[in-house]
Amino acid sequence: MNERNKKISVQNVTKIFGKNAKKAAQLLKEGKDKNEILKQTGATIGVNQANFDVYEGEIFVIMGLSGSGKSTLVRTLNRLIDPTSGVVSIDGKDITKMSKDELRETRRKKISMVFQKFALLPHRTILENTEYGLEIQGMEKETRKNKALESLRLVGLEGYENQYPDQLSGGMQQRVGLARALANDTDVLLMDEAFSALDPLIRKDMQDELLELQSSMSKTIVFITHDLDEALRIGDRIALMKDGSIVQIGTPEEILMNPSNQYVERFVEDVDLSKVLTAKHVMKRAETVQIDKGPRVALQLMRKLGISSIYAVDKKKTLLGAITAADAKNAAENGKTLQDILDTHIQMVDEETLLTDLFDQVSTASIPVAVVDANKRLLGILVRGAVIGALAGNNEAINDFENEVFTSKLLAKEVLN
Amino acid sequence: MEGLLPKLPVANWIDVFVDWLTVTFAVVFDGITVALESIVNGLYSVLSVVPSFLFMIVLALIAWKLASRGIGLFTLIGLFFIDNIGYWDGMLQTLSLVLTAVIITILIGLPLGIWASQKSTVRHVITPILDFMQTMPAFVYLIPAIFFFSIGVVPGVVASVIFAVPPTIRLTILGIKQVPTDIIEATEAFGSTSKQRLLKVQLPLAMPTIMAGINQSIMLSLSMVVIASMVGAPGLGADVYRAVTQIQIGRGFEAGLAIVVMAIILDRITQNIGTKKQKN
Numbered sequence: 001m002n003e004r005n006k007k008i009s010v011q012n013v014t015k016i017f018g019k020n021a022k023k024a025a026q027l028l029k030e031g032k033d034k035n036e037i038l039k040q041t042g043a044t045i046g047v048n049q050a051n052f053d054v055y056e057g058e059i060f061v062i063m064g065l066s067g068s069g070k071s072t073l074v075r076t077l078n079r080l081i082d083p084t085s086g087v088v089s090i091d092g093k094d095i096t097k098m099s100k101d102e103l104r105e106t107r108r109k110k111i112s113m114v115f116q117k118f119a120l121l122p123h124r125t126i127l128e129n130t131e132y133g134l135e136i137q138g139m140e141k142e143t144r145k146n147k148a149l150e151s152l153r154l155v156g157l158e159g160y161e162n163q164y165p166d167q168l169s170g171g172m173q174q175r176v177g178l179a180r181a182l183a184n185d186t187d188v189l190l191m192d193e194a195f196s197a198l199d200p201l202i203r204k205d206m207q208d209e210l211l212e213l214q215s216s217m218s219k220t221i222v223f224i225t226h227d228l229d230e231a232l233r234i235g236d237r238i239a240l241m242k243d244g245s246i247v248q249i250g251t252p253e254e255i256l257m258n259p260s261n262q263y264v265e266r267f268v269e270d271v272d273l274s275k276v277l278t279a280k281h282v283m284k285r286a287e288t289v290q291i292d293k294g295p296r297v298a299l300q301l302m303r304k305l306g307i308s309s310i311y312a313v314d315k316k317k318t319l320l321g322a323i324t325a326a327d328a329k330n331a332a333e334n335g336k337t338l339q340d341i342l343d344t345h346i347q348m349v350d351e352e353t354l355l356t357d358l359f360d361q362v363s364t365a366s367i368p369v370a371v372v373d374a375n376k377r378l379l380g381i382l383v384r385g386a387v388i389g390a391l392a393g394n395n396e397a398i399n400d401f402e403n404e405v406f407t408s409k410l411l412a413k414e415v416l417n
Numbered sequence: 418m419e420g421l422l423p424k425l426p427v428a429n430w431i432d433v434f435v436d437w438l439t440v441t442f443a444v445v446f447d448g449i450t451v452a453l454e455s456i457v458n459g460l461y462s463v464l465s466v467v468p469s470f471l472f473m474i475v476l477a478l479i480a481w482k483l484a485s486r487g488i489g490l491f492t493l494i495g496l497f498f499i500d501n502i503g504y505w506d507g508m509l510q511t512l513s514l515v516l517t518a519v520i521i522t523i524l525i526g527l528p529l530g531i532w533a534s535q536k537s538t539v540r541h542v543i544t545p546i547l548d549f550m551q552t553m554p555a556f557v558y559l560i561p562a563i564f565f566f567s568i569g570v571v572p573g574v575v576a577s578v579i580f581a582v583p584p585t586i587r588l589t590i591l592g593i594k595q596v597p598t599d600i601i602e603a604t605e606a607f608g609s610t611s612k613q614r615l616l617k618v619q620l621p622l623a624m625p626t627i628m629a630g631i632n633q634s635i636m637l638s639l640s641m642v643v644i645a646s647m648v649g650a651p652g653l654g655a656d657v658y659r660a661v662t663q664i665q666i667g668r669g670f671e672a673g674l675a676i677v678v679m680a681i682i683l684d685r686i687t688q689n690i691g692t693k694k695q696k697n
Contacts, residue, residue, distance in 0.1 A: 121618060132607060
C-alpha cells in the first residue's frame with residue numbers, strides 16, 4: 001500500500017462519564033485503572049486516551065467485548081457523544097470544536113451511521129426511511145426519491161419501498177439501515193455492531209455484501225463488533241479495545257500471529273484455528289527423489305532419513321508419485337526402474353486448503369499427504385504431528401510466511417470465506 | 418408542639434392572595450369569562466341546530482369508522498336512549514362544556530408536555546404542580562373560581578381543565594420520552610435540527626400515548642360535570658345534582674346513565690383515533 005490519505009484521525013480521545021470528570025482525568029494521567037477510578041471518584045471511564053488513524057477507503061474494525069468502550073468511541077467520531085478531551089479530525093477538521101451548524105452539516109454530508117438495532121422509523125415506509133437523511137437537508141422530493149431508490153437497489157431491496165419496517169425481517173431491516181446511510185452519499189460510514197443482531201447465516205451474507213459494496217464504492221468504514229470472526233473477515237485493520245483502552249491495532253494476521261498481550265492472546269485463542277490455517281502453514285519439507293535416479297539411490301535416501309516412503313518428482317519438482325522402501329528394494333534386486341514401481345495413487349491437496357478440510361485425508365493416509373501448488377509442484381508434506389501441533393496453538397508448528405505471499409487479507413478474506 | 422410554634426396563617430395568606438388576584442386581574446378574568454362563555458354557547462347553539470336523528474346517525478357513523486361496527490351500533494342505541502328519556506338538551510350542554518374543556522386542555526397540555534419533554538428543568542417545575550392539580554379536591558378551587566369567573570358555565574370549564582389537563586401533559590412527556598434512544602440517535606446522526614426531530618420523529622411516534630392522555634382528559638372532564646353544576650354549569654350534571662338534592666332516586670339514575678352512555682361513546686371513539694392510524 002502506498003501513500004494513503006488520513007480520513008479520520010483520533011488523538012488522545014478520552015470520555016469520562018459521571019460528575020468527577022476532572023479528578024478522574026487526573027487519575028487517568030497518573031496511570032490508575034478503570035476500577036480504581038470508579039472507586040475513588042464514581043466516574044466511569046468510557047474511552048481512555050484512544051489514538052488511531054483511519055485511512056481513506058479502508059475498513060477499520062474496532063472490536064472488544066461489551067463494556068469495552070467501542071460504542072462510545074465510535075460515537076465520539078460523529079459527536080453523538082462529546083469526548084471529555086482529545087481531538088477527532090475528519091478530513092483534517094476537528095469535529096470536537098465545530099459549532100452546532102457545522103456539526104450538523106458534517107453529519108449530513110460527511111458521516112453517516114448504521115445502528116445495531118436498525119433504528120428505523122416505524123411510522124415511515126422503507127422509501128421514506130431511506131429518504132430521511134436527504135429529506136431533512138431540504139432536498140427536492142423527486143431527486144431524493146431517486147437517490148433513495150438507487151441505494152435501495154444497491155442493497156437488494158427493490159420492490160419493498162412501500163412496506164413498513166415491521167413487515168420486514170431483521171436482515172432486510174438492516175439493509176434499509178444501510179441504504180439510508182448510503183443514500184446520503186457520505187465518505188465515512190460508521191457501523192455500530194451493524195450485524196450483531198442478525199442470525200449467523202444472515203450475518204455472513206451481510207458481511208459478504210458489505211465487502212462487495214465496498215469494492216465498488218471505497219468508502220471509509222469504521223465498523224464496531226464484538227465478534228472476532230467478523231472482525232477478521234471484513235477488517236483491513238483491527239483495533240482491539242479493553243476497558244476503554246485500545247490494546248492493539250494491526251492487520252488481522254498481525255493480531256492473530258502476534259498478539260501484543262495476554263488479553264489479545266486470550267481473544268485470539270478462541271478463534272477456530274482449523275478455519276484460519278491452511279496446508280501451507282503446517283506443511284513440512286518433503287524429501288524427494290528424482291524419477292530418473294535408480295532404485296538404490298531412493299533406498300539409500302530413505303534409509304538415511306529413516307522413512308519408509310519417498311515422493312518422486314521430475315526436474316521441475318512436479319509430483320509424479322510415491323515410492324515405498326519395500327518396492328524400491330524389490331526393484332533394486334530385479335533390475336526395475338523407479339518409473340516401474342511408482343505408486344501414482346497418492347493423496348494431494350492444494351496449498352490453500354483449510355486445515356478443517358484436511359483432517360479426513362491426513363488421518364487415513366498411509367503416507368504423509370502431499371501439498372502441491374496449482375502446477376502440481378510438490379511444496380511439502382503434511383505430518384500428523386505438525387497438524388495437531390498447529391491446532392493446539394503451537395507456534396513452532398506454524399510456518400512463517402511473512403515475507404512471502406502471506407501479506408494482507410489472506411487470513412481475513414480468503415481463508416475465512 | 419402547639420406551644421412551640423404559632424399557627425401559620427396559611428388560610429389568611431390565601432384569602433389575601435385571592436383577593437389581590439381578583440382585583441388586579443379583573444380585566445383578564447373578565448376577558449377569559451367572555452371568551453369561554455361564547456365558545457361553550459357557540460358550540461351548544463351549533464349542536465342544538467342539528468336535528469337529533471341526524472346527530473345520532475353522524476356520530477354513529479364516526480364511531481363505526483374509527484372504532485368498530487359494534488361501537489357504532491351502541492352509539493346509535495345509546496343516543497336514542499338519551500333522547501327517549503328526555504335528556505337530549507342536557508347532553509348537548511354537557512357535550513359543549515366537555516368539548517370546550519378538552520380543547521383548552523389540549524391547547525395548554527400539548528405544548529407544555531412537549532416543552533417539558535425537551536427541557537428537564539421545565540419537567541421538574543411542572544411535575545409537582547401537576548400533582549397538586551390532581552390531588553387538591555376540586556371543591557377547594559371551585560370557590561375562588563367563582564370569584565374570578567362568577568357563577569355559570571365558565572368556572573365549571575376552568576375547574577374541569579384544571580382537573581383534566583395533567584394526563585395530557587404527563588402522557589405527552591411520557592410518549593416523547595419513550596421514543597427509543599437509538600431512533601433519536603439515528604435522527605441526530607443524520608443531522609436533524611431539533612425541530613425536525615420533534616415533528617418528524619418524536620411526535621408521530623408519541624402520538625398513540627398522547628392520544629391516550631387526551632382520552633383520559635376527556636374522561637376526567639366528564640367526571641367533573643356534576644361538580645361543575647354546583648357553580649351553575651347547565652347540563653346533565655345539573656340534572657343529577659337537582660335529583661340528588663331533591664332525593665329523586667329514579668331521575669338521578671336516569672341522568673347518571675345518560676352521562677355513562679356519553680362517557681362510553683366518547684371514550685371508545687377517542688381511544689381508537691391514535692391506534693387505528695398506526696395500524697394502517
